[in-house]
Amino acid sequence: xxxxxxxxxxxxxxxxxxxxxxxxxxxxxxxxxxxxxxxxxxxxxxxxxxxxxxxxxxxxxxxxxxxxxxxxxxxxxxxxxxxxxxxxxxxxxxxxxxxxxxxxxxxxxxxxxxxxxxxxxxxxxxxxxxxxxxxxxxxxxxxxxxxxxxxxxxxxxxxxxxxxxxxxxxxxxxxxxxxxxxxxxxxxx
Amino acid sequence: xxxxxxxxxxxxxxxxxxxxxxxxxxxxxxxxxxxxxxxxxxxxxxxxxxxxxxxxxxxxxxxxxxxxxxxxxxxxxxxxxxxxxxxxxxxxxxxxxxxxxxxxxxxxxxxxxxxxxxxxxxxxxxxxxxxxxxxxxxxxxxxxxxxxxxxxxxxxxxxxxxxxxxxxxxxxxxxxxxxxxxxxxxxxxxxxxxxxxxxxxxxxxxxxxxxxxxxxxxxxxxxxxxxxxxxxxxxxxx
Ligand SMILES: Nc1ncnc2c1ncn2[C@@H]1O[C@H](COP(=O)(O)OP(=O)(O)O)[C@@H](O)[C@H]1O
Ligand SMILES: [Mg+2]
Numbered sequence: 001x002x003x004x005x006x007x008x009x010x011x012x013x014x015x016x017x018x019x020x021x022x023x024x025x026x027x028x029x030x031x032x033x034x035x036x037x038x039x040x041x042x043x044x045x046x047x048x049x050x051x052x053x054x055x056x057x058x059x060x061x062x063x064x065x066x067x068x069x070x071x072x073x074x075x076x077x078x079x080x081x082x083x084x085x086x087x088x089x090x091x092x093x094x095x096x097x098x099x100x101x102x103x104x105x106x107x108x109x110x111x112x113x114x115x116x117x118x119x120x121x122x123x124x125x126x127x128x129x130x131x132x133x134x135x136x137x138x139x140x141x142x143x144x145x146x147x148x149x150x151x152x153x154x155x156x157x158x159x160x161x162x163x164x165x166x167x168x169x170x171x172x173x174x175x176x177x178x179x180x181x182x183x184x185x186x187x188x189x
Numbered sequence: 190x191x192x193x194x195x196x197x198x199x200x201x202x203x204x205x206x207x208x209x210x211x212x213x214x215x216x217x218x219x220x221x222x223x224x225x226x227x228x229x230x231x232x233x234x235x236x237x238x239x240x241x242x243x244x245x246x247x248x249x250x251x252x253x254x255x256x257x258x259x260x261x262x263x264x265x266x267x268x269x270x271x272x273x274x275x276x277x278x279x280x281x282x283x284x285x286x287x288x289x290x291x292x293x294x295x296x297x298x299x300x301x302x303x304x305x306x307x308x309x310x311x312x313x314x315x316x317x318x319x320x321x322x323x324x325x326x327x328x329x330x331x332x333x334x335x336x337x338x339x340x341x342x343x344x345x346x347x348x349x350x351x352x353x354x355x356x357x358x359x360x361x362x363x364x365x366x367x368x369x370x371x372x373x374x375x376x377x378x379x380x381x382x383x384x385x386x387x388x389x390x391x392x393x394x395x396x397x398x399x400x401x402x403x404x405x406x407x408x409x410x411x412x413x414x415x416x417x418x419x420x421x422x423x424x425x426x427x
Binding site for chain 2 (some may be wrong): 116119120121122123124125126127128129131132152153155156159160163166168170173
């Protein structure tokens with residue numbers, strides 16, 4: 001989805017050919033979103049099929065040299081994309097959410113330890129992102145910094161969610177450990 | 190790496206017998222020069238207790254706390270006061286800036302208490318304010334500064350006079366993300382220049398500026414994080 005609109009946005013500026021589009025796309029996205037040239041050609045073919053871009057001239061069969069430009073229909077679709085908010089496609093279907101849900105249900109999995117292992121891994125990731133942020137130049141590397149912020153805040157949100165799971169489980173455990181009638185703690189829990 | 194802070198089986202409990210609360214179980218930890226350490230953990234897990242021990246605001250019930258080579262538990266009140274004025278700076282959660290004093294006067298307090306001349310204290314306060322990017326706001330009163338600026342005054346006061354160990358208890362709590370980031374850049378710079386900082390925070394994005402993150406839970410250190418070696422940025426496009 002993003003590659004499709006990314007290429008449209010680049011072609012909206014000037015006609016271009018596949019290899020240029022690949023390098024420009026990677027530069028725009030902070031130098032860290034690698035796409036392969038095959039993906040560029042497949043995407044362009046679909047855009048052409050849908051009438052959103054057209055090929056200039058006819059260097060038949062030679063993918064590398066063929067230049068493309070955006071059509072009015074392509075321009076309209078790009079504008080619509082920028083004007084509309086992005087809505088998440090499938091919430092809560094990621095592996096981590098499912099793992100935690102299953103661990104809670106399983107009963108014999110140490111959920112607290114699982115959450116802490118995940119928290120540590122996420123913080124370590126966050127530390128690595130932050131090191132790169134600390135080294136980046138706030139003026140020259142704006143695209144890169146915006147991308148890093150996206151990754152950082154997503155990871156931070158994941159950690160907050162882990163903390164919330166943890167707090168929920170703790171409050172359940174402490175409610176279970178303090179029954180309304182005191183003084184019946186002979187058996188070990 | 191020179192060790193600036195060491196906890197050696199340090200513990201702190203309150204009360205006795207049946208009502209005793211153990212805020213910190215015996216804990217060992219060292220923090221070196223140049224290191225930024227973050228402490229995370231749920232509320233009530235002992236973070237403030239640990240920081241107060243390092244800052245000499247409190248003494249361990251057992252074990253030792255050694256700060257810049259001095260065993261904090263065995264210092265006399267006068268020696269502790271000197272340690273706090275010359276070596277360890279503390280940024281409190283609620284900042285503790287004095288409303289009736291200007292930013293510069295607030296920053297100069299530790300040096301004046303330490304018996305330096307007014308001129309000397311003033312010059313050092315100006316230098317500290319400059320290091321936190323507030324050179325032009327020295328004459329303002331705390332109420333006329335934004336939250337982020339007050340925060341930086343509190344940091345300048347904690348660092349004034351070249352104190353090497355900075356302790357901060359949730360200093361970025363109420364700051365927006367860019368302001369919080371600028372505070373973290375200050376702490377990072379302090380450590381990159383050979384200082385040490387211990388930051389208590391519940392904010393993972395701020396903790397991530399640290400070289401090491403330790404996790405407290407029910408008064409015990411339970412885990413430790415170090416930066417991942419190869420950060421995966423947005424991978425290949427879907
Ligand atoms: N002066 C005190 N008297 C009794 N209990 C205390 C005192 N200070 C802290 N505690 C208890 O010690 C535990 C740890 O507190 P604290 O270090 O403030 O936690 P945190 O900063 O992680 O929220 C808590 O259970 C708290 O109630
Ligand atoms: Mg606290």
